[in-house]
Amino acid sequence: MGEFKVHRVRFFNYIPSGIRCVAYNNQSNRLAVSRTDGTVEIYNLSANYFQEKVGCEDGSVKLFQITPDKIQFERNFDRQKSRILSLCWHPSGTHVAAGSIDYISVFDVKSGSAVHKMLVDRQYMGVSKRKCIIWGVAFLSDGTVISVDSAGKVQFWDSATGTLVKNHLIANADVQSIAVSDQEDSFVVGTAEGTVFHFQLVSVTSNSSEKQWVRTKPFQHHTHDVRAVAHSPTALISGGTDTHLVIRPLMEKVEVKNYDAALRKITFPHRRLISCSKKRQLLLFQFTHHLELWRLGSTVATGKNGDTLPLSRNADHLLHLKTKGPENIICSCISPCGSWIAYSTTSRFFLYRLNYEHDNISLQRVSKMPAFLRSALQILFSEDSTKLFVASNQGSLHVIRLLEGSFKHLHTFQPQSGTVESMCLLAVSPDGNWLASSGTSAGVHVYNIKHLKLHCTVPSYNFPVTALAIAPNTNNLVIAHSDQQVFEYSIPDKQYTEWSRTIQKQGFHYLWLQRDTPITHISFHPKRPMHILLHDAYMFCIIDKSLPLPNDKTLLYNPLPPTKESDVIRRRTAHAFKISKIYKPLLFMDLLDERTLVAVERPLDDIIAQLPPPIKKKKFGT
């Protein structure tokens, strides 16, 4: 595996934003997640839960309240005294149920008048609370209205008579969200205590048609408020203030018990938030509304394997760059030489020039950006920092030559005819000749920079690309997909390499395929052409192509081979995948030089410490 000096970076104060809303689309099997900072993320549930797109809306997403005034242009509903916090249409579209404070109203859409006003009990565990807020309503096709409220109740109402049918007290705190399955035989609610309850419609006895709603299983995967829930045909999806997106498959709906039946917990974004300048040992961190530039610390000490070396110079926070306006940053990049920083928001593109004079740095904005550089999905600098590649959200790829303090637009690769898909991953070869780009589903395109034309297209694969890189010297393109497959494609030969064919023939180790976070970064060792370095959130791996591949019987995660074993045994147990799990959760890892690695970790405890305190619950025995 080789020994490295590792910069273990823990000063990236990234905090994912809380989840505000989740929506599931049955036709495309995709999940949209909106976060409190206004980000909308779309997950493809069939592609191993990979996060496909990140969109940012202008400003923050408003709490989706539909007040009667909004529908006013069509029909004037009866005025309500208090605001409406939740709304649900009857599947036939004839009625609307609206949850308000202390009561639920049912409106007839045709007449616009309130048919029923159902008052909700304010009592909470015998104590009269001030207000009872209806956080969510669901309207079933048989006319049942299900409401969840701040007193911890789940109540079933008959909308025809306006009466309470059943009451389930499930929590000591607010019940904040509800989602019903398409078949209307089960629904899920999320509480402020972090518990998600599953309700099912079960028949009372096996030989009668009478059915009743029964609370079945509670799930405690969250520590904080569950602000949003969704119900897909096979899974319960929940998200909340604690920033995790949890996908809990329903065992009875899963046909085969494979790895898809396991619980998924998505905490970190499936994209890069960090870029690195190898030459100057700088790290650029991307936050929602600002960028931070840090210089890595250094040491003069040496030590044995596993030692922690004392720092002779601490890491420096060089720059704090705030965006103008309320827009979120979509992507950012620092050039390998460290003298350029580029970032893009939803509507504007910014390029800065950095000047270093000993310890002082000065920042200079490159003005007059061309109009077509409005919004970028991915930015990349070439290895020699002379070219800038920008993938725009229209699907085109711009190549810009950078000069001292200015720039020149060289070329724009237009998207393939018939596709409007935008590119979101870019990779450039170290010699600057080749540029690879990939969208979410279509294949990877390789462009020749010298001739400014499309060189070839890698055959398309069913699963989206999660990381791309071009190896030095050989110009082999390494592609990682969301189903954990890794391909190696020779750009000059326009075909898969022999190693890639071998590994496809033999197949990956089953444990490798069962990892649930995608590979987010690939890099290469300049002196060891047979090595590929890649990482996901929980492991760092060096693939040594010269060693035999592991089969399902061998141990995939073998620890460092014990030195006392004889060479024969060590050689026999060695295989191509050298995996290290020391650093986790790993957000970024790259090779600074031949002997130095930089690893950016974000311990989960640090994130939790920054969240607001959860609702205190008495635990038995404490």
Add this chain to the structure above:
Amino acid sequence: MVAAESVRVVRCGGSELSFRRAAFSADSKYIFCVSGDFVKVHSTATEECVHILQGHRNLVTGIQLNPNNHLQLYSCSFDGTIKLWDYIDGILIKTFTVGHKLHALFTLACAEDSVFVIINKDKPDVFQLVSVKLPKSSSQEIEAKELSFVLDYINQSPKCIAFGNEGEYVAAVRDFYLSVYFFKKKTTSRFTLSSSKNKKHAKNNFTCVACHPKEDCIATGHKDGKIRLWRNFDDDKKYTYTCLHWHHDMVMDLAFSVTGTSLLSGGRESVLVEWRDATEKNKEFLPRLGATIEHISVSPAGDLFCTSHSDNKIIIIHRNLEASAVIQGLVKDSNIFTGLMIDPRTKALVLNGKPGHLQFYSLQHDKQLYNLDIIQQEYINDYGLIQIELTKAAFGRYGNWLATVEQRQEKETELESQMKLWVYDKKTQGFVLNTKINMPHEDHITALCFCNAEKFENPTLVTASKDGHFKVWILTDDSDIYKKAVGWTCDFVGSYHKYQATNCCFSEDGSLLAVSFEEIVTIWDSETWELKCTFCQRAGNIRHLCFGRLTCSKYLLGATENGILCCWNLLSCALEWSAKLTIRVMEPDPCSENIAAVSQSSAGSDLFVFKPSEPRPLYIQKNISREEVQWGVFVPRDVPESFTSEAYQWLNRSQFYFLTKSQSLLTFSTKSPEEKLTPTSKQLLAEESLPTTPFYFILGKHRQQQDKKINEALESELVQLPLTENIPAISELLHTPAHVLPSASFLCSKFVNSLLLSKETKSGEEILEDVDMEEEKESGDDSDEEHDFTENTQDTNDTELGEDIIHQLSKSEEKELRKFRKVDYSWITVL
């Protein structure tokens, strides 16, 4: 008495009441519980035992009401029979012999002629649920051999089987899985819980199961305290369950209420939890029930629950979760440190009861009289906690004083010990704490005895301890200026060469005190507390020590650890005799010179009864118990027996009770088993509607006497009108259905005739009838034979409808009739 009598070891009550779930009668008036080989019928209102259903020859393992006749009760036993009882009269109706050892019984309303039992057929650990067809036959003893197999490899406990939805399916749990067998479909679904070794799932074991009476819902209890409610279990894939979690330890039993709206659960917390609507947030508690809840049952009428507890008690609980009655048996929960004692006042057996308490148990009535709280501290039930133990207790003469010792040792050097002296208070009829002595000794107290001799007006107590001292405590005036209060103080401290004091014993007249110090016995003068002499046999530490009594009072007996029994003559100060015998229990009989010793050998325990004056035992009974006998005691008889046979004379004046290691209380009886099985008193309930209590008997008789007086007074004054219900014509008129009655004009003359008073002399039969009616009211303990007779006479009477009935009896006639009563009419039933 005949010479052929033989002494047998018999179990004498104190059996476990909480061995199986109790059952209620349909009207909730009676509760049935198993008690060893018997089934006891108690009144739910008064807690009193109404009947003991005797007939099984081994432990009763299940009781169920007959679903087709709610006045009948089924019971099954390890003896392989199912018996059907009429519990109101306490009569055995039928016996079905199955042949296998029956572990549990279930009855279903829909399966009319069959019941379900748990048997183990081949291997010792494999249990099966089978249905037994009960053949219809008029004979009393019926063979029921038609078994059909239902479920295999089940748990033997009846708590792990439940029938649901009127017998549509049966649910069984064992280890980590729940199996549901559907009778109609003849299929079994099986649901398995994770049993992995990790901490979260390690205690997923199922412990009990209950089925919802109305819905398809199965509740299961688990070792980690969770309750799971299973639904949709007819589908192997779509099944689902909910968790209810409040218990922190194993759920011992579950029961649904009759309507199914609430679920009851109980466990080691001694709290009955009622889950309303099966929701986690809506629960009610009945806490502080005293001991682990072993079983829960619900009355068919739905108004009562009952919980059976590990301390051998049954609590009857009202629907609104209020405990209404307690049926308490002999507590067998804790280790017995105090041994068996007899309270001189109540003649009750006294021993360790529930933690920190001394229980007073009536041997005659097989029920606990009361509990005396000695430690007077909240008992916290948790595994691994070192509790304060009540280790010693002793009664003073006439039961005026009670001395108790409690101790708690957390570490080797930290001993906490207290001695308490209790005085009997006549006003409150109970013991009141008089003196509390902290750390009476530096180390464990090994023995404690009162001087019971008449001549000592001052009560004296001696304690011996491992710290090498024995202390004499006497009752003195307390430091009260009015000299009214009394308390105990230490009078003398004695020791012998720093040896540990192991036993102490006063002679019968109280003049000598023997204290054993390891291998040496020292004799002290109780007047001056000076050492008189020592005995040493060098045969190991002295384990038991006692003086002879009456004619043998010059002897001192000591049993050593190494298996030697020594008898010293106190006059000659020499060893009289010794015998090689490993003695576990040595008890002197307070009414005679006899001493009973129980020896322990590998084959079992043997009993020897001897007089100290001669080394030859009076009586030997080999192998009285397979187990080790831990304690024994002689209980004086109320009425002395008169065994002529020399071997049994020792049983004449007192009875020997002993307690084995598994806490079964045994005694010796000469009655043959058949004799013992016949009911001693067949009680007939005079009126069904009234609970049969001692009060009823007293008041009922009293009222009858009053009535009689009034009657007599009336007789002299005027002619008494018969009560309307006593006139056959009227009763016939009222009881015959209207559509079969002849026309009113036809009946009219009869009716008027019946109201007329006649002065004719009565026929004998009529008189008989009258008396019987009266008698039936008068004495509640008429036998049912007489009852039968009454009906017969009524029948004959009905034939002579036109005759009038007036009872005017002279005193002589009445006397004559009383003679009639004593005549046995039981031959009529034979007809």
